[in-house]
Amino acid sequence: MIGSLRRRLEHGTAAKALIALTAMLTLGACTSVEVKEADWINSNGQRYEHFVLSQGSDLPRVEYYISKRVVGEAKAPIVLYIQGSGCAPVFPENGGPTDHFSTVFTLTTEAAAHPELAVMVVNKPYVPARVVPKSGTATNCPKEFNNYFDVDSWVGQIGIALRHARALPWIDTSKALVIGFSEGATIAASLAAREPGFTHVALVGGAGPDQYYDFVVKAYMKGEDDEKTSETLSQLTDQLADILRYPNDPSRFWLGHPYKRWASFFRTSTIRNLEASKARLYIVSGMDDMSTPVLSTEVIYSELAPMGKRIVMRRLPHADHGLFTKEGKARAAEAEYDRVIKWFLAADTGATE
Numbered sequence: 001m002i003g004s005l006r007r008r009l010e011h012g013t014a015a016k017a018l019i020a021l022t023a024m025l026t027l028g029a030c031t032s033v034e035v036k037e038a039d040w041i042n043s044n045g046q047r048y049e050h051f052v053l054s055q056g057s058d059l060p061r062v063e064y065y066i067s068k069r070v071v072g073e074a075k076a077p078i079v080l081y082i083q084g085s086g087c088a089p090v091f092p093e094n095g096g097p098t099d100h101f102s103t104v105f106t107l108t109t110e111a112a113a114h115p116e117l118a119v120m121v122v123n124k125p126y127v128p129a130r131v132v133p134k135s136g137t138a139t140n141c142p143k144e145f146n147n148y149f150d151v152d153s154w155v156g157q158i159g160i161a162l163r164h165a166r167a168l169p170w171i172d173t174s175k176a177l178v179i180g181f182s183e184g185a186t187i188a189a190s191l192a193a194r195e196p197g198f199t200h201v202a203l204v205g206g207a208g209p210d211q212y213y214d215f216v217v218k219a220y221m222k223g224e225d226d227e228k229t230s231e232t233l234s235q236l237t238d239q240l241a242d243i244l245r246y247p248n249d250p251s252r253f254w255l256g257h258p259y260k261r262w263a264s265f266f267r268t269s270t271i272r273n274l275e276a277s278k279a280r281l282y283i284v285s286g287m288d289d290m291s292t293p294v295l296s297t298e299v300i301y302s303e304l305a306p307m308g309k310r311i312v313m314r315r316l317p318h319a320d321h322g323l324f325t326k327e328g329k330a331r332a333a334e335a336e337y338d339r340v341i342k343w344f345l346a347a348d349t350g351a352t353e
Helices: 002-010 015-027 106-113 141-147 151-166 183-194 211-221 226-246 258-265 268-274 293-306 331-349
Strands: 040-043 046-054 062-068 078-083 091-098 118-122 173-181 200-204 279-285 309-318
Touching: 046 106, 046 151, 062 151, 062 211, 078 141, 078 151, 078 183, 106 118, 106 331, 118 151, 141 258, 151 173, 151 183, 151 258, 173 183, 173 258, 173 331, 183 268, 200 331, 211 258, 268 279, 268 293, 279 293, 279 331, 293 309, 309 331
Parallel strands: 078 118, 078 173, 173 200, 200 279, 279 309
Antiparallel strands: 040 046, 046 062, 062 118
């Protein structure tokens, strides 16, 4: 392999060869970069470096994108976005091999507005090339995706991408922010527990103790009489029992996702993962969120704040799961993501949270 790298250098592909060498040294001999002709993309006028890492023939490739517009000679800290549920590609083609649009809200906006940051996103394993119908669920996802996807596999994929990204010459490894939306909030907390390099964690519309608790809260929030609520909770209990009976089955579905996926998220405690992390925490939820009730998110604050965790808790009136409001539409969400970035950057200035 070293010989092939030398030949690439001799034939004028020095940059790609050095990228591959960096991957081997950082990730080990079993993981290398699959060199492609197009190693960057354009989205909304912003260039992203594009890396594809191979784990071997039996495992899915690891694909990620990261912006590179460092100011002066300074290095850039990573801001990692983790998308919500489903199997939408993060950067589908938009008319050409290097022209793409983003399916991750505010990703390109933040990259363009903050050249001092390395804005990063990782593709889920086995995602299709194009956005599928009902992209927030897994019913139309490739079979390989549903067979493979769960909390541990997804966190593992992101971890491999992170270790490669941190070795890039323009990256500041002294601090990093991970922003997780919805399902991605659970993953962000899990990642923070395993990756001590994250100094800041932001959860947007994230589940509280675990995703199962969300359904319990929603059963009570319906405001039905006790008998009807008890019936709903009994059905939920039966459903949980069935999922736990087949916890690794990707062919049995409930509410648009495989049992394998549900079992792993039901077992994952956001609170325990955040307890294991030393990162500062930013939590924001829409008070009209019908997907992840804000009452679930409140449990995170009520458990961790009394323990002395440094937490910013934001509750947005009249905002939905994506922080959108009927009046302001996307403006409230855009403003909140901007607040998250400013909160992260304020650590350098000594500003209070």
